[in-house]
Amino acid sequence: MMKFNVRYVALTILDDVLTGEAYSNLQLNEAIKNEAISKKDVGLLTELVYGTLQRKITLEYLIEPFIQTQLKGWMKRLLIMSAYQFVYLDKVPNHAIINEAVNIAKDRGDLHNSKAINAILRNFMSSPLRTLDEIKHDDKKLSIEGSVPLWLTKHWITHFGYEKTREMCLLSLTPPDTTVRVNTTRISIDDAVERLESNGYTVQMDKDIERCLHIKGEPIVNDRLFKDGLLSVQDKSSMFVAEILNPKENSTVLDTCSAPGGKTCHIAEMMNQTGQVDAYDIYPHKIDLIDFNIKKLRLNNVTTDVHDATQPFDKTYDYVLVDAPCSGFGVMRRKPEIKYDKTAKDVESLWHLQLKILENASKSVAPGGELVYSTCTIEQMENENVVYSFLKANPEFEFALFNDPRTNQETKTLQLLPQDYNSDGFFITKIKRKER
Numbered sequence: 340m341m342k343f344n345v346r347y348v349a350l351t352i353l354d355d356v357l358t359g360e361a362y363s364n365l366q367l368n369e370a371i372k373n374e375a376i377s378k379k380d381v382g383l384l385t386e387l388v389y390g391t392l393q394r395k396i397t398l399e400y401l402i403e404p405f406i407q408t409q410l411k412g413w414m415k416r417l418l419i420m421s422a423y424q425f426v427y428l429d430k431v432p433n434h435a436i437i438n439e440a441v442n443i444a445k446d447r448g449d450l451h452n453s454k455a456i457n458a459i460l461r462n463f464m465s466s467p468l469r470t471l472d473e474i475k476h477d478d479k480k481l482s483i484e485g486s487v488p489l490w491l492t493k494h495w496i497t498h499f500g501y502e503k504t505r506e507m508c509l510l511s512l513t514p515p516d517t518t519v520r521v522n523t524t525r526i527s528i529d530d531a532v533e534r535l536e537s538n539g540y541t542v543q544m545d546k547d548i549e550r551c552l553h554i555k556g557e558p559i560v561n562d563r564l565f566k567d568g569l570l571s572v573q574d575k576s577s578m579f580v581a582e583i584l585n586p587k588e589n590s591t592v593l594d595t596c597s598a599p600g601g602k603t604c605h606i607a608e609m610m611n612q613t614g615q616v617d618a619y620d621i622y623p624h625k626i627d628l629i630d631f632n633i634k635k636l637r638l639n640n641v642t643t644d645v646h647d648a649t650q651p652f653d654k655t656y657d658y659v660l661v662d663a664p665c666s667g668f669g670v671m672r673r674k675p676e677i678k679y680d681k682t683a684k685d686v687e688s689l690w691h692l693q694l695k696i697l698e699n700a701s702k703s704v705a706p707g708g709e710l711v712y713s714t715c716t717i718e719q720m721e722n723e724n725v726v727y728s729f730l731k732a733n734p735e736f737e738f739a740l741f742n743d744p745r746t747n748q749e750t751k752t753l754q755l756l757p758q759d760y761n762s763d764g765f766f767i768t769k770i771k772r773k774e775r
């Protein structure tokens with residue numbers, strides 16, 4: 340048996356993720372926790388897993404002409420991981436890439452496998468890199484360049500146009516900004532900035548959301564402020580959801596699909612330990628995650644329980660949040676496998692579920708009360724189509740206009756794309772029940 344090495348672990352993670360058995364972020368966290376690996380190796384492992392996943396379609400296109408025989412799935416994954424190092428990493432010498440791949444192949448299979456890997460990689464590395472010139476159609480070209488399946492590329496071009504889609508796909512191959520939300524029930528924003536700076540972080544205040552800070556430095560999860568619950572890691576686009584819901588102090592809030600509790604906690608912080616936030620999720624094990632966060636942040640205005648949001652809630656509330664289960668294409672830069680494992684059929688069945696949850700949750704909005712519907716996707720079907728279908732069937736509701744932070748104009752819906760704030764793609768809309 341081979342002794343632990345970074346590429347071996349990276350390939351095992353790629354196997355699990357690309358066969359749909361695990362999520363990249365969770366697998367990576369496990370590997371980093373379990374193995375005695377150095378800081379440098381953690382960096383390389385992360386780069387290999389995320390880089391290969393992010394650029395899977397591009398890498399397959401580049402190496403495909405050199406594969407003449409039928410290969411097993413893991414061999415193809417080993418080849419694209421090796422191709423990633425050759426094309427995108429400067430510091431790894433070609434002979435090291437080939438040796439490592441051959442050793443893994445020997446360890447996994449017979450000599451024949453390792454010889455095939457050796458021959459393919461040698462051939463690939465000594466030939467000119469394949470260009471996109473031979474592809475005639477813009478959508479196909481972009482699908483390969485941005486490593487996004489063709490059906491999605493076509494969808495997005497139809498909805499957002501070619502330029503915006505290209506910008507989004509290419510930006511999604513790079514890391515987003517790291518932003519944190521200050522727990523203003525425990526520390527002032529000025530004090531949080533001062534303490535972060537004294538801990539070595541470069542901090543920038545966000546221009547739209549007061550409690551949002553952009554930080555650069557060591558992983559924040561190791562910092563005292565994070566560990567003590569004085570701040571939470573949250574993407575800027577995601578923070579807009581609670582900001583747009585904008586619950587008043589002493590009000591009541593229902594959060595229907597709330598795990599792991601990012602927005603629940605944001606809402607509870609905005610209400611400054613007053614009022615009542617009832618947070619539900621369908622999965623019992625996920626309720627533990629919300630409870631953990633509430634406890635860590637020391638929030639005392641939240642209760643949690645298991646509940647299926649398609650089934651009636653027993654109370655009415657001033658504010659309701661439906662942060663619906665969705666395809667998640669808005670977070671493809673954080674979970675790249677999302678791009679490859681969803682189909683148009685999944686999107687359609689999500690639309691049914693989302694509409695059902697929205698219909699049911701709306702019954703818990705008190706007269707004059709407001710409901711925010713949000714998703715972390717950019718699929719029109721799961722966003723505009725859900726809310727317009729709902730409003731058509733429920734005339735007692737209407738849009739509650741809010742400010743589009745990008746234009747400072749009132750809007751009914753907000754579709755944030757990654758390029759808007761170098762953050763996640765999110766959809767947010769607000770509706771209100773008309774007064775009786």
Ligand SMILES: C[S@@+](CC[C@H](N)C(=O)[O-])C[C@H]1O[C@@H](n2cnc3c(N)ncnc32)[C@H](O)[C@@H]1O
Binds near residue numbers: 603619646663665715
């Ligand atoms: C987008 S995530 C919510 C993220 C959360 N609001 C946050 O900010 O941390 C959607 C959640 O909906 C939950 N969910 C899926 N189907 C559900 C249902 N029928 N009823 C309630 N929750 C559901 C999932 O378990 C998942 O935790």
